[in-house]
Structures are given as C-alpha cells and as structure tokens.
Amino acid sequence: MALAGAVRCWRPGAGPSSLQMQALSLHMSKTAMGASQKDFESAMNQVKLLKKDPGNEVKLKLYALYKQTTEGPCNTPRPGVFDLINKAKWDAWNALGNLPKETARQNYVDLVSDLSSSDSSSQVKPETDRKQPGYETLVVTSEDSITKIMMNRPAKKNALTIQMYREIMLALEAASKDDSTIIVLTGNGDYYSSGNDLMNFMNTPPGEMEKEAKNGAILLRDFVGCFIDFPKPLVAVINGPAVGISVTILGLFDLVYASDRATFHTPFTHLGQSPEGCSSYTFPKIMGQAKAAEMLMFGKKLTAREACAQGLVTEVFPDSTFQKEVWTRLKAYSKLPRNALHISKQSIRNLEKEKLHAVNAEENSVLQERWLSDECMNAVMSFFSRKAKL
Numbered sequence: 001m002a003l004a005g006a007v008r009c010w011r012p013g014a015g016p017s018s019l020q021m022q023a024l025s026l027h028m029s030k031t032a033m034g035a036s037q038k039d040f041e042s043a044m045n046q047v048k049l050l051k052k053d054p055g056n057e058v059k060l061k062l063y064a065l066y067k068q069t070t071e072g073p074c075n076t077p078r079p080g081v082f083d084l085i086n087k088a089k090w091d092a093w094n095a096l097g098n099l100p101k102e103t104a105r106q107n108y109v110d111l112v113s114d115l116s117s118s119d120s121s122s123q124v125k126p127e128t129d130r131k132q133p134g135y136e137t138l139v140v141t142s143e144d145s146i147t148k149i150m151m152n153r154p155a156k157k158n159a160l161t162i163q164m165y166r167e168i169m170l171a172l173e174a175a176s177k178d179d180s181t182i183i184v185l186t187g188n189g190d191y192y193s194s195g196n197d198l199m200n201f202m203n204t205p206p207g208e209m210e211k212e213a214k215n216g217a218i219l220l221r222d223f224v225g226c227f228i229d230f231p232k233p234l235v236a237v238i239n240g241p242a243v244g245i246s247v248t249i250l251g252l253f254d255l256v257y258a259s260d261r262a263t264f265h266t267p268f269t270h271l272g273q274s275p276e277g278c279s280s281y282t283f284p285k286i287m288g289q290a291k292a293a294e295m296l297m298f299g300k301k302l303t304a305r306e307a308c309a310q311g312l313v314t315e316v317f318p319d320s321t322f323q324k325e326v327w328t329r330l331k332a333y334s335k336l337p338r339n340a341l342h343i344s345k346q347s348i349r350n351l352e353k354e355k356l357h358a359v360n361a362e363e364n365s366v367l368q369e370r371w372l373s374d375e376c377m378n379a380v381m382s383f384f385s386r387k388a389k390l
C-alpha cells in the first residue's frame with residue numbers, strides 16, 4: 001500500500017549505527033515533557049531508516065498521526081468506495097477526530113521510537129561479525145542453519161589458487177561437522193569463478209614439472225573427492241560467469257541456482273586439457289551425450305537458461321532479484337527436518353559413490369599427462385602474454 005506523507009519516503013536498508021543512534025535520541029525525547037517540532041522531524045527521518053516493513057496497519061496509523069500533526073482534524077471529503085487505498089488513509093485520519101496537534105505529534109514520535117527499538121534489536125548482525133576466522137581466500141559464514149562458503153578473490157574473478165583449493169576442502173570438512181543443514185558455495189564480485197588459476201602452472205621450478213603435475217593431480221583428486229563424499233545438501237549459488245572446474249563440479253551438487261547473468265564454460269580443448277570434476281560421467285548423464293560433447297570437447301559456452309534447459313542448473317533468477325529470491329528459498333529449505341534431508345542425500349549419492357571415485361581417479365591421471373603437453377603449456381603462456389582470452 002503506497003502511503004503519502006509520513007511514510008512516502010520509505011527506504012529500507014540504512015546502516016544500523018545511525019539507526020540505533022536515532023532510536024536512542026527518540027527514546028530520550030519520549031521521556032521528556034512533550035515532543036518538539038524537531039523531535040517530529042527527526043522521527044520522520046527515522047521512519048525512512050527502518051529496515052523492517054511495519055505493515056499496513058502501522059503505516060496507516062503513522063499516516064493519520066502525521067496528517068493530524070501537520071493539518072489538524074480531517075477536513076477533506078471521503079474518497080469514493082472504489083478508491084480503496086485513499087479511503088483507508090482517510091478513515092485512519094478521520095478516526096483521530098479532534099485530537100490536538102501536539103498530542104498527535106507526541107504519539108507519532110512515541111510510535112516511531114517503539115518501531116525503531118524493535119527494528120534495531122531484530123537487525124541481522126553485520127557479516128563481519130559472523131565470519132569464521134582462518135581463511136584467506138574465502139569468507140565463510142553460518143546463519144539460519146546455512147553455512148555459506150564464498151570464494152573471495154573478486155579482482156581475479158575468483159580464480160582458484162592452490163591455497164583456495166585447500167581452504168575450500170577445509171571449509172567443507174568443517175561444514176560437514178557443524179550444525180548447519182545446508183551448505184552453499186558462491187562467489188564474491190561479478191564472477192562465480194574463472195576456474196583454475198592459470199598461475200598454478202607458472203610457479204613450477206625448471207625440471208620439477210613432472211613432480212608438480214603429480215602433486216597437482218593428487219590435490220585435484222582430493223578436492224573433487226570432497227564433493228563426491230560431502231554428506232549434506234550442497235547448493236551452488238552462481239552469481240556470475242563460471243569457467244572450468246567451477247562448472248564441472250556442479251554435477252556433484254544437489255541444487256544449482258543461477259543468476260541470468262551467469263554463463264557456463266568448459267574450454268578444456270582450447271587449453272590443451274581434458275575434463276575433470278567427474279564431468280566426463282555426470283555431464284552425459286545430466287544432459288545427454290551430444291550436449292555434453294558440445295560443452296566438454298568443443299568448449300561451447302552456455303547461458304544460464306541453456307544450462308537450465310539441459311539440466312545442469314536447477315533454476316534461473318533475474319540478476320536484480322537473484323540474491324533475495326535464492327536466500328529466501330534456502331532459508332525455507334533449511335528449516336526442513338535435518339536428518340531426513342541428509343539421509344535422502346546419502347541414499348541418492350551412495351548408489352554412485354564408487355563409480356564417481358573411479359571416474360575422478362581416471363580423469364586425474366589423464367590430466368596429469370595433459371599438463372605436461374606442449375598444447376597445455378602454450379595455452380597457459382598465451383593467456384599470460386594476453387594473446388588469448390576465452
């Protein structure tokens with residue numbers, strides 16, 4: 001309901017510190033002898049800072065008190081029977097009868113003060129307060145029975161460094177044991193993730209390439225293994241484009257929600273590499289042989305809607321409402337009976353576990369060879385010399 005006057009500048013989302021300060025000053029004025037015009041103006045500003053919508057009934061009350069304070073008793077004709085909103089506003093104002101302007105002003109200030117106090121006590125703690133310590137490349141938070149693991153290298157499009165692979169494994173290990181019901185993986189910034197950080201190939205001392213490729217294959221096997229074995233519902237919140245391994249492991253998630261700005265790209269052949277993340281098995285199963293080949297062999301980039309049509313993505317949301325819609329949905333899901341949810345996940349996954357581990361091992365042994373090939377090295381050099389971009 002759009003209400004003029006007192007609530008016409010309704011703007012949720014202002015910072016808690018100014019809100020709390022204004023609530024305090026309103027509280028102090030409430031205890032004084034009577035609300036001044038300044039208190040009234042301050043209360044009007046305070047209304048705009050409320051985060052929680054107080055509901056139509058309270059908004060009507062605020063409107064009526066505002067009109068009574070600024071114009072006195074209701075002095076306009078009653079709106080027609082079909083003009084429902086204006087009629088409700090008129091009725092609320094008219095119900096105040098001959099209430100003196102000073103009393104209406106005081107009541108307005110008192111009402112806003114009460115609203116502000118309950119608003120600030122119900123505010124969500126800033127994310128920094130809930131952040132789990134110990135991660136350099138991730139932000140890990142837990143709230144509402146959901147643990148959120150956010151990749152946090154936005155300037156590098158959340159490209160996965162060796163440290164990041166390790167931290168994600170640690171965060172998953174911790175989340176499997178915490179009291180959360182659902183675990184989310186997402187990215188900070190405009191990308192979900194640009195996949196493996198190609199610098200991982202550049203830090204190898206001369207003569208150590210084979211050893212490093214072997215270590216890389218072990219790291220990748222363990223990384224993908226964590227997703228295969230993860231016991232709780234795993235949700236990918238794809239906030240933007242996704243590349244390489246960040247796409248292939250999606251076949252191991254339970255839900256994949258994507259912004260309509262997201263794209264899905266697995267350019268392995270262009271990079272002289274081969275599929276990983278169990279995608280050589282999960283993608284043909286999910287989307288059929290022909291579509292999987294187009295992505296994994298020929299590097300076809302899919303839009304979010306195409307990925308959804310092919311079964312890789314659960315649902316696509318407009319970017320403008322993506323976070324709000326997805327988190328509302330997840331908060332509702334997180335209230336489902338926890339044990340039943342986890343047991344259902346395990347019965348689905350247990351049927352496939354052995355096969356997935358075998359696929360993971362095979363993909364990594366092929367990749368270990370690929371990383372030593374000229375095709376792969378040339379592609380990496382070419383990216384850093386800026387001759388090639390995806």
Ligand SMILES: CCCCCCCCCC/C=C\CC(=O)SCCNC(=O)CCNC(=O)[C@H](O)C(C)(C)COP(=O)(O)OP(=O)(O)OC[C@H]1O[C@@H](n2cnc3c(N)ncnc32)[C@H](O)[C@@H]1OP(=O)(O)O
Nearest residue numbers: 156157159194195196197198199212213216244245389390
């Ligand atoms: C032998 C040792 C082996 C060790 C192996 C360890 C485990 C390996 C596991 C392998 C598994 C997976 C394979 C894959 O994931 S393949 C996919 C690899 N990803 C890519 O090829 C993407 C490369 N990036 C791009 O093409 C573009 O950056 C972009 C993503 C299309 C974005 O383009 P843009 O123009 O919008 O932004 P840009 O200026 O390029 O990027 C901003 C800065 O970020 C850097 N950056 C982005 N992505 C990567 C990346 N994947 N690796 C390294 N750096 C990346 C980019 O260089 C810019 O940096 P700067 O600002 O110039 O310093």
